[in-house]
Amino acid sequence: MTVSYTSRSQRQQPVRRPGQQPGRRPVRQPGQQQGDSKKGNSFFISPGAAAMMNSERSAAELAIQTGVYAVYRCTIPPPNDPYTSDFCARIGPNSRCFCDCSYSSHQQNSRSTKCKNCSCKRFKYIPSRPEEIGDDFLPRRRGFNIHTWRAKCRCGHPHGSHDPNTLRGSGCNHFESHFLCAMCDRHWEDHETVFESEEERRALNRPVRLVE
Ligand SMILES: [Zn+2]
Ligand SMILES: [Zn+2]
Ligand SMILES: [Zn+2]
Ligand SMILES: [Zn+2]
Numbered sequence: 001m002t003v004s005y006t007s008r009s010q011r012q013q014p015v016r017r018p019g020q021q022p023g024r025r026p027v028r029q030p031g032q033q034q035g036d037s038k039k040g041n042s043f044f045i046s047p048g049a050a051a052m053m054n055s056e057r058s059a060a061e062l063a064i065q066t067g068v069y070a071v072y073r074c075t076i077p078p079p080n081d082p083y084t085s086d087f088c089a090r091i092g093p094n095s096r097c098f099c100d101c102s103y104s105s106h107q108q109n110s111r112s113t114k115c116k117n118c119s120c121k122r123f124k125y126i127p128s129r130p131e132e133i134g135d136d137f138l139p140r141r142r143g144f145n146i147h148t149w150r151a152k153c154r155c156g157h158p159h160g161s162h163d164p165n166t167l168r169g170s171g172c173n174h175f176e177s178h179f180l181c182a183m184c185d186r187h188w189e190d191h192e193t194v195f196e197s198e199e200e201r202r203a204l205n206r207p208v209r210l211v212e
Helices: 047-066 198-203
Strands: 068-076 192-198
Touching: 047 068, 192 198
Parallel strands: none
Antiparallel strands: 068 192
């Protein structure tokens, strides 16, 4: 069985360099290749990219299995971009919620996505890898630990130290992302986590199961 609603790895991703102004896309010169040509072997896949591809795959499989298509979608998609107008990330069993628990720890039915481990009332996707927020260099740093890395609020604290329902932290009124999505260049709060049925997606002309 081949899962083939378009994989994120096949899409062009904006690359944000450290120190670059947030909200500004890198300007690509005409004729310039996507990606860093100095990297040489284009067949090399970093562990982070492999992990993201696996996660995309299990998300697609889960959607086909359950008929629920869970996606993290930008509410202000860049114009003329058919991909980010559908989703910036597909949500699979290991996708992380704002409450710090995985999607598999949440109820997954049409009425509820409540967390089984904590007080979180609704699954809200949050990036779980620095590559998702354009910090591709981070995993190559000495001492980096993907298991302890968390996306942060402007207050400096990780999402997990905020209330999963009110998004309030200690000394912080409301979680505001200190990062931009690598897919659409927008803040976390400019996204929504959406659960769609196959019928709803068909009606909206969004891709559904394609088994080859
Ligand atoms: Zn939870
Ligand atoms: Zn949750
Ligand atoms: Zn905060
Ligand atoms: Zn996005």
